[in-house]
Amino acid sequence: MLLPIGDENHDRRSFPFINYLLIGINIFVFVFFQGFGYNIQFTFSYATIPAEILTGKDIVTESQLVVDPISGTSFEMPGLQRTDIPVFLTLITAMFMHGGIGHLAGNMLYLWICGDNVEDRLGHFRYLIFYLLCGILSGLSHVFTTLFFGQNLLTPCLGASGAISAVLAGYMVLFPRKRITIWMFFLVFSVPAIVAIGLWFLFQVSNGLGALGGEQAGGVAYAAHIGGFIAGLLLVNRFRKRITYARA
DSSP states (O other): OEEEEEEOOTTOOSOOHHHHHHHHHHHHIIIIISTTTTOHHHHHHHSBOHHHHHHOSOOOOOOEEEEOTTTOOEEEEOOOOOOSSOGGGHHHHGGGOOSSHHHHHHHHHHHHHHHHHHHHHHOHHHHHHHHHHHHHHHHHHHHHHHHHTTOOTTSOBOOSHHHHHHHHHHHHHHOTTSEEEEEETTEEEEEEHHHHHHHHHHHHHHHHHHTTTTSOBTTBOHHHHHHHHHHHHHHHHHHSOOOOOOOO
């Protein structure tokens, strides 16, 4: 377990209102639209379904009775619901939904600590486009990895993790020596960003390989994390503000 709990902000010059807006939207959607995760119909309607992205068609399935292999109790698993928007837009709506309070809290913690500095360096509008574009690319990474490895194409995928992975990659590129305070193995210490985020990415790769390249092991789509991180590495310098100098 590796969690950031703070970083250096003395050189930040702008107020990160886009980053705070993104955090606010994620919380608002989870509370008021997802009903703290209990509104399954909304969640299944606006999550990314790989089969829908690959075919471009809305898919509706019936509810089915599922037996818990541990307790032996049966419960009704809702089917996929009709989507009220073009299915490709779920690549965007899915990045503002979460599977539970822990999922939401962990993602927002990373975004709160690292997003403000990246926004400061990119500029508000560029940061927003960077975030959304990398989130879409991370979703596509999950879709095509799931297809390539023959995993379940009807499993919904949701969460801001892919876009936030890109923010972490951008942070590492822009501020490799900025120190991040992390909590790891019940210890708190400060390390350069390239170490903290590099370790985080290694965990994603190792866990992703264990998940056979795309299946959501333990409810985590590691391919989306890895795809978002790579997108962030490749794109962040294209979005950073250009510094101009006046000639004397």
